[in-house]
Amino acid sequence: MRNAIRTLAALLVMCGGWASRAGAQQYPDVKVLADQPAATLLLPYFEVNLSKSNGMNTIFSISNASATAILAHVNVMTDESVLALGFNIYLTGYDVSTINMRDVISGNLPRTASAGQDPGDTISHKGPFSQDINFASCTGQLPLPALPANYVTHMQNILTGNASAIYSGTCGGLNYGDNVARGYITVDTVNNCTLRLPGDPAYYQNDITFQNTLWGNAYFLDTLNNTSRAAPVVHIAANLTDPRTNTANRYTYYGRYNGWNANDHRQPLSTSYMARYKWAAPFQNQPSLIVWRDPKINQVPFACGTFPSYSPLNQEGIVAFDEQEHPTVVTGTPFPAVTQRTPVGTGVLPLPSGSGQIYLNLNTTIIPAGNNPTSDPAASQAWVATVLSGAGANAYSAGAMAAQMDTAVNPSHFVP
Amino acid sequence: MRTTVAGLAAALLLSVVVTPSAHAQFSARTITNQPGATLLLPYFEVTLKAPKAGAQPGKDTYFSVANTSATAILVKVTVWSDLGIPVLGIHGYLTGYDVQSWDLGDIIRNGKLPATASAGQDPTDTISPKGSISQDINFASCTGKLPTTQLPPDVVAHVKASLTGQFSSVLGGCAGLNVGDGLARGFVTVDTVNNCTDRSPADAGYFGPGGSGDATNQNVLYGDYQYVDASTGKAEGDSLVSIKTNTTDPNTTTSGQYTFYGTYDAFTAADNRQPLATTFAARYTKDTTVFTQGTSLTVWRDQKLAQGPFTCGTNPAWYPLGQEDIAVFDELENPQIPVVIPVSPQPPTATYIPFPAVANKTLVGGSALPVPFDAGWLYLDLNTTLSIAPASGYPPEDPAAAQAWVTSWFDGKSVEASARAARFDGASSAQHFHVGP
Numbered sequence: 050m051r052n053a054i055r056t057l058a059a060l061l062v063m064c065g066g067w068a069s070r071a072g073a074q075q076y077p078d079v080k081v082l083a084d085q086p087a088a089t090l091l092l093p094y095f096e097v098n099l100s101k102s103n104g105m106n107t108i109f110s111i112s113n114a115s116a117t118a119i120l121a122h123v124n125v126m127t128d129e130s131v132l133a134l135g136f137n138i139y140l141t142g143y144d145v146s147t148i149n150m151r152d153v154i155s156g157n158l159p160r161t162a163s164a165g166q167d168p169g170d171t172i173s174h175k176g177p178f179s180q181d182i183n184f185a186s187c188t189g190q191l192p193l194p195a196l197p198a199n200y201v202t203h204m205q206n207i208l209t210g211n212a213s214a215i216y217s218g219t220c221g222g223l224n225y226g227d228n229v230a231r232g233y234i235t236v237d238t239v240n241n242c243t244l245r246l247p248g249d250p251a252y253y254q255n256d257i258t259f260q261n262t263l264w265g266n267a268y269f270l271d272t273l274n275n276t277s278r279a280a281p282v283v284h285i286a287a288n289l290t291d292p293r294t295n296t297a298n299r300y301t302y303y304g305r306y307n308g309w310n311a312n313d314h315r316q317p318l319s320t321s322y323m324a325r326y327k328w329a330a331p332f333q334n335q336p337s338l339i340v341w342r343d344p345k346i347n348q349v350p351f352a353c354g355t356f357p358s359y360s361p362l363n364q365e366g367i368v369a370f371d372e373q374e375h376p377t378v379v380t381g382t383p384f385p386a387v388t389q390r391t392p393v394g395t396g397v398l399p400l401p402s403g404s405g406q407i408y409l410n411l412n413t414t415i416i417p418a419g420n421n422p423t424s425d426p427a428a429s430q431a432w433v434a435t436v437l438s439g440a441g442a443n444a445y446s447a448g449a450m451a452a453q454m455d456t457a458v459n460p461s462h463f464v465p
Numbered sequence: 466m467r468t469t470v471a472g473l474a475a476a477l478l479l480s481v482v483v484t485p486s487a488h489a490q491f492s493a494r495t496i497t498n499q500p501g502a503t504l505l506l507p508y509f510e511v512t513l514k515a516p517k518a519g520a521q522p523g524k525d526t527y528f529s530v531a532n533t534s535a536t537a538i539l540v541k542v543t544v545w546s547d548l549g550i551p552v553l554g555i556h557g558y559l560t561g562y563d564v565q566s567w568d569l570g571d572i573i574r575n576g577k578l579p580a581t582a583s584a585g586q587d588p589t590d591t592i593s594p595k596g597s598i599s600q601d602i603n604f605a606s607c608t609g610k611l612p613t614t615q616l617p618p619d620v621v622a623h624v625k626a627s628l629t630g631q632f633s634s635v636l637g638g639c640a641g642l643n644v645g646d647g648l649a650r651g652f653v654t655v656d657t658v659n660n661c662t663d664r665s666p667a668d669a670g671y672f673g674p675g676g677s678g679d680a681t682n683q684n685v686l687y688g689d690y691q692y693v694d695a696s697t698g699k700a701e702g703d704s705l706v707s708i709k710t711n712t713t714d715p716n717t718t719t720s721g722q723y724t725f726y727g728t729y730d731a732f733t734a735a736d737n738r739q740p741l742a743t744t745f746a747a748r749y750t751k752d753t754t755v756f757t758q759g760t761s762l763t764v765w766r767d768q769k770l771a772q773g774p775f776t777c778g779t780n781p782a783w784y785p786l787g788q789e790d791i792a793v794f795d796e797l798e799n800p801q802i803p804v805v806i807p808v809s810p811q812p813p814t815a816t817y818i819p820f821p822a823v824a825n826k827t828l829v830g831g832s833a834l835p836v837p838f839d840a841g842w843l844y845l846d847l848n849t850t851l852s853i854a855p856a857s858g859y860p861p862e863d864p865a866a867a868q869a870w871v872t873s874w875f876d877g878k879s880v881e882a883s884a885r886a887a888r889f890d891g892a893s894s895a896q897h898f899h900v901g902p
Contacts, residue, residue: 145842270755452498454499
């Protein structure tokens with residue numbers, strides 16, 4: 050253990066310098082996503098089995114790559130992109146916060162607090178190299194309290210496709226009838242304990258920051274079936290100098306919420322992917338694809354029994370190749386929602402062979418989105434990952450990211 | 466099934482012309498998961514001992530390589546020892562949109578290779594079948610080399626010995642670390658090539674500017690890999706590291722710049738391949754409920770010096786590799802910063818050498834990487850300067866830079882999970898920041 054510690058002020062200056070050099074304020078290449086610290090994290094899909102406490106759960110971590118203390122805003126969204134819950138967390142320099150989605154849905158939110166709400170440094174501890182500052186706007190909000198019972202009920206309902214009393218009896222997601230909560234999560238660096246909704250343009254005008262300091266991982270644990278897997282969350286970098294992320298009407302990640310004015314300055318995802326699927330030893334169980342998609346509109350709660358106006362999300366083309374390269378054109382809408390885990394080979398994605406690779410051109414024009422983004426109204430960002438799993442005694446699970454064939458900055462509309 | 470719209474020739478022509486990725490020029494600055502011209506499997510383990518009848522085999526590593534283009538391609542699969550010596554070269558032919566799986570256990574234990582063959586060696590299209598929109602062409606140089614489905618016994622013996630740190634009669638020396646646990650270790654690269662070359666990436670002529678050597682600059686490959694341990698019922702995987710070429714970016718075309726294969730082309734940038742990162746942030750955890758066995762890191766590193774076989778019982782001159790900085794944080798940001806000496810080989814007095822080889826798997830909290838915490842994250846600045854000429858000046862743009870790749874593997878009693886470490890830079894612009902005072 051190194052014990053030569055100078056004054057905290059000197060350390061903070063030094064570490065702040067590193068933060069800049071290590072990516073905190075740098076502007077990475079916006080063309081394609083890389084696992085570099087970023088201003089927004091996307092957990093593209095989560096599941097929590099609400100019926101069985103040892104069933105599938107999702108845990109993710111948010112880490113601060115810089116010595117500078119930061120505030121982050123977490124939005125838990127349904128699988129149809131309706132906000133279920135938004136809250137703020139505070140991270141001292143080099144902090145890491147682990148968020149257990151089963152706990153969140155049970156109303157137990159992560160306890161963090163900036164210096165003003167934690168004068169004794171007992172809630173959000175800091176190390177000797179870590180900045181710990183006060184966000185005055187968080188007073189009265191952090192540390193987060195346990196949520197009341199009616200809010201817990203709201204989250205459990207809205208994330209399982211049932212009616213939410215908080216949303217006046219309307220719904221926010223698909224109802225699979227299995228009592229599994231599904232959705233996705235975004236995490237943004239912000240400058241205050243904002244409670245603005247993600248669809249509020251003022252959130253992008255006033256609240257978010259462009260600190261490329263966040264990184265994280267996600268873990269999918271199913272102790273009931275002895276399976277687990279992990280993956281990095283998607284790192285979405287901000288860039289204030291690249292014309293592709295500061296020119297109105299270009300595709301940016303949050304374009305759907307800010308009128309495509311690019312003031313989020315966040316790089317978009319890709320639109321076309323190639324993914325390997327394998328339904329053969331040692332992965333005898335059916336593979337699946339995790340697919341997150343952009344509805345390109347701000348989706349609000351909708352009448353139960355109906356679907357959002359963008360639904361089902363279509364695509365320009367999907368072609369699967371078996372291991373002898375025989376192509377199969379996939380028809381229909383196998384990925385209709387904003388986020389989903391879709392079995393490959395049967396059901397909505399039937400294929401004649403269990404193994405091969407699949408080309409996914411997920412671009413689509415969405416009528417409610419109008420002619421947006423005007424740079425290419427047919428462009429539609431997405432994220433794709435594969436899940437392979439074994440069977441019986443070998444009920445393991447493994448995942449991999451799909452290959453990114455382009456970026457929504459300059460989308461490819463090619464279909465094999 | 467799609468039927469061909471026009472004749473097969475027309476379909477092939479169309480696909481070959483409009484496929485989006487065949488020769489795309491990608492940014493050289495950051496590693497992304499876009500199709501590349503080289504794939505890296507950063508670390509593998511294979512149990513050499515055959516299981517007893519009825520018993521489950523031990524550790525195995527599988528990987529798949531897919532061709533994202535309609536154009537047929539040839540790849541060179543190189544199996545390297547954990548000290549960076551090429552041990553085995555295999556050719557693979559992929560028709561357009563083909564995908565090929567490789568079982569390293571079957572290759573190393575049994576010498577069995579998957580059969581592939583280009584049109585000239587497969588006139589009836591029974592070995593490497595093609596689909597209706599996939600190109601299938603002849604690589605004449607592969608005649609007599611493809612298909613190969615069985616390695617000769619002496620080659621199998623050489624591979625086993627080389628990957629376990631034993632004497633190889635083929636090499637006339639040793640190639641790897643002798644850990645003595647019956648596990649073959651190393652890493653794998655897969656390059657697009659234009660002929661069934663006998664050269665390896667370590668040989669002159671394999672790379673030429675603009676793809677004029679054996680290796681080509683076709684950014685069409687992606688893949689995945691899985692570690693499977695059937696004896697414990699655990700598996701986990703990740704995408705292969707996709708390394709792209711760029712023939713227009715000064716970072717990958719200027720002599721003296723850091724490129725992925727610079728070690729083997731004297732840093733002339735003849736390989737045109739983007740380098741990896743040098744500095745990472747990796748999570749670790751050991752809890753009492755799920756990941757009870759703790760976290761291991763697989764770490765691939767660049768020794769920056771072409772390494773040949775060496776006398777058994779000794780180590781290469783650059784061994785062990787050092788690093789510029791490691792900082793261990795717990796989840797309350799309390800740091801532990803071991804004192805490191807940022808040169809390789811590390812001096813005998815150095816006590817903190819967690820990643821000494823080219824391909825490593827290191828237990829966080831173990832003797833090589835002791836940490837006082839149960840959970841947190843690691844800052845890893847794996848840059849290092851070699852003290853051996855001429856590598857002490859490599860790469861010329863920044864002799865202290867050293868590319869690497871880091872992945873966390875979280876291990877439970879019956880579950881396992883993995884996550885790539887976050888990358889803070891690219892070796893073409895390496896950071897050298899030291900955490901703390």
